[in-house]
Amino acid sequence: MRWLEMVIDVPAQAAEAAAAAVLEVVDAGFAWEERGGTVRIRAYLPEEGFEERYRRLGERWRRVRQVFPAVGPWAPAVRARAVDEWAEAWKAHFRPLPVGRRLLVVPSWERHRVDPGPRIPLVLDPGMAFGTGQHASTRLALELLEEELEGQPEPRPVLDVGTGSGILAIAAALLGARPVLAVDIDPGAVRVAQDNASANGVDDRVRVAAGTAAAVRRQPPPGWAVHLPAAVTVANITAAVLAETLDDLVHLTRPGGALVLSGLVSEATDTRDLEERCRARGLEIRRRRRAEGWEAWRLAVPN
Incomplete structure (x- = not known):
């Protein structure tokens, strides 16, 4: 191709x-x-x-x-x-990158040359898929995901919508989530995410399927229904797409759970519109992180 x-x-x-x-x-x-x-x-x-x-x-x-x-x-x-x-x-643009307090994103071609020290290595080959951790939107999502999963007494199911390279799904698994369900509309991204999960030794915890949040809500892939709604749902897309799919994301997240949204341009009209939709749905922004003109939110889904 x-x-x-x-x-x-x-x-x-x-x-x-x-x-x-x-x-x-x-x-x-x-x-x-x-x-x-x-x-x-x-x-x-x-x-x-x-x-x-x-x-x-x-x-x-x-x-x-x-x-x-x-x-x-x-x-x-x-x-x-x-x-x-x-x-x-x-x-040429992808180098080892510390993210949050515990993760180190490592390109697959440098995995044997990098000493992660006390950090958890997340080995990644982006292939044809978006998501390396280098972009602020991905870093912010990783940081909020780490905060949400830290100190949990037992593994919780996580759903990653628009998984791309699988970076967020794999991070969730490395940080203790189980199982992690990941979906992407692009079949090529699904293959990349599966390969990356295998490279990190978490392919037994990360399940990847082609589709959208609406499709998962309508008919979950085989074996997924028992784990839905998820305790945590993460989506790093764009504000416009998140606004369109917000109802599906909320439906796929259990009451009292967390919704992590990233890919938001600070001060943009689409971002403000999404925030208004979240308020109308009773979603409370518990944490807001910003970097390089982008932001990500961790929201509480009402009981």
């Missing part, structure tokens, strides 16, 4: 909003690189269906320009990438 790489530079002050717009459409690969007063965004889409997604990106980009006029038009440099080239491009 061939992939198309899109590269575009944006002013640093608009980078978070631009990244959020791209991530509403791109669910396979994304990276950014700070370059002084600008940020270079790289996004990857499969060649199949590229034109439609490119058009949708243009629509979202116009919304960004309404808020940040300094952002140029949607005219990224586009070039074809073979799968192995895509993987090498990722490696």
Whole structure:
């Protein structure tokens, strides 16, 4: 399969909003690189269906320009990438990363060269899936997940919606959750997450399936129903998608449980709209973490 790489530079002050717009459409690969007063965004889409997604990106980009006029038009440099080239491009931006108080995210190609010390190594090969821990939205979700699972007397079931590389699901398993149910709309991400779970020795605790939160609510995959609703549900997507699927996420989380939401651009209209929807549902934000213009919430699901 061939992939198309899109590269575009944006002013640093608009980078978070631009990244959020791209991530509403791109669910396979994304990276950014700070370059002084600008940020270079790289996004990857499969060649199949590229034109439609490119058009949708243009629509979202116009919304960004309404808020940040300094952002140029949607005219990224586009070039074809073979799968192995895509993987090498990722490696250039992916280094061991301490997250929270206990985790160390380690690229699979460096696992034998890194001493994790007292931290728990989380070995990861992103493949064609989003989620390496390098992006603030993933780090914030990992930190809130760690806080929620810390000091629990017994393992609790966790649901990860939009698992991508499986990083959040695997972290939950390494931090003591059991079982961990992970779902992603992209079958390629499902394969990547399964491989990463196996590489971390938690494939007996992490179950991965293709689908959406709505599909899981309607008809859970075989063997999942007994563990639902989950004690903790985590979703690192975008505010707009989270707002659309909020009812499903709440339904899939047990009363008194926790909902961890990330991928939220601070001060963005979509984020404010999501917060209003959460309040209307009786969800209380117990913890709010921010970094690099992004934020994540840990909410209490009412009894």
